[in-house]
């Protein structure tokens with residue numbers, strides 16, 4: 031008997047081996063445009079889910095909402111129904127001056143500056159993606175000709191503390207490429223459950239840029255950040271096709 035998961039509201043019969051995880055439910059509709067035979071599964075709380083086919087491979091797209099806590103719930107429930115590979119397609123703020131709007135950051139490790147991953151395991155445990163998924167992702171992104179960087183990210187819970195500039199400068203000085211809110215939880219919680227994970231972050235805010243203005247522009251306009259979003263969707267889908275061919 032299939033089990034309906036209480037938050038994502040999906041069950042085993044909805045599952046695909048591969049899932050793409052944006053934070054924003056609106057991004058699920060933009061992923062939909064790249065798929066055939068789309069099935070709208072559920073939209074409960076911040077978790078919107080669909081399935082469809084890309085070049086013959088079945089994939090799910092499920093939004094996690096913002097932050098590690100809802101991401102952790104999404105990852106657990108997708109794992110419960112049988113999803114084996116989860117690739118986040120997120121947005122981020124750059125922490126290095128050479129990273130441009132719409133550049134993709136392929137995360138090879140994340141600073142665990144959030145709460146959800148710490149609820150599972152001590153901070154000395156590393157937040158890293160699956161090596162095989164990351165290698166396929168790097169190759170796919172390179173072949174597609176997109177601007178990309180490979181390096182470390184910082185996942186955080188806060189957005190409007192009184193110390194945001196100071197915190198960004200600190201992590202920039204430690205070589206961190208970009209900041210998001212979900213990657214560390216995905217890597218830790220997914221990794222502990224045996225899920226293969228990766229995270230692609232589209233740059234929607236520049237280092238020392240005006241964060242509020244730039245995120246408003248990303249939401250409202252057709253610009254480099256919107257192009258970056260299209261790139262991360264295609265990079266994730268092509269990564270899945272590569273992995274599926276090798277299995």
Ligand SMILES: O=P(O)(O)O[C@H]1O[C@H](CO)[C@@H](O)[C@H]1O
Pocket residue numbers: 052053054095096097119120121122209210211212245
């Ligand atoms: O665009 P998404 O995937 O939601 O990612 C980023 O955007 C949100 C903040 O604006 C956070 O969730 C952050 O991680």
Ligand SMILES: O=c1cc[nH]c(=O)[nH]1
Pocket residue numbers: 121122123124209210211235241
């Ligand atoms: O610092 C930032 C900027 C954009 N998005 C985030 O999650 N964090």
